[in-house]
Amino acid sequence: MNQPASAYFIEDRHDPNETHTLSVLVQNEPGVLARVIGLFSGRGYNIESLTVSETEAQKHLSRITIVTTGTPMVIEQIKHQLDRMIPVYRVVDMTQTKRSIERELAMVKVRGQGEHRVEALRLADAFRARVIDATTESFVFEITGNTDKINQYIDLMRPLGLVEVSRTGVAAIGRGPEGM
Known part of the structure; x- marks a missing residue:
């Protein structure tokens, strides 16, 4: 069977970059922020905005709010890598919840x-x-x-x-x- 050359061509689609706000609940201890930032810099991910503050003093918890930009696949990678870090309790993509x-x-x-x-x-x-x-x-x-x-x-x-x-x-x- 002769198929047109275009049948074998897979279109190369580049997902456009999206901006996402991630809220990360972490243990409030020395070095946690450095580790989170290291994850971003080590993989070449950009941080548009970063805020950190203790949110629950009794539980020694802090909230890191990160605004980052990337393709949907990159955003998913960032969330999964953050979620696997030991001092991280929870990662919420505030952009996806649409309730923030x-x-x-x-x-x-x-x-x-x-x-x-x-x-x-x-x-x-x-x-x-x-x-x-x-x-x-x-x-x-x-x-x-x-x-x-x-x-x-x-x-x-x-x-x-x-x-x-x-x-x-x-x-x-x-x-x-x-x-x-």
């Missing part, structure tokens, strides 16, 4: 006078950013929201005299009465 709330805090310093100063205050009001420091030459605003909102706010502040930005990274929590 994600927030980030940023402090944004803007220098400006005259109309730029007035416009910076107007935009801060529109984005519900608070003035946490003011001088005659600059403002420091505090803004909380999802990453897209903060990125948009920063982009709008650039032409008005953006000086610097400090961000906390993403914090995420599941909706509803269940805990992690």
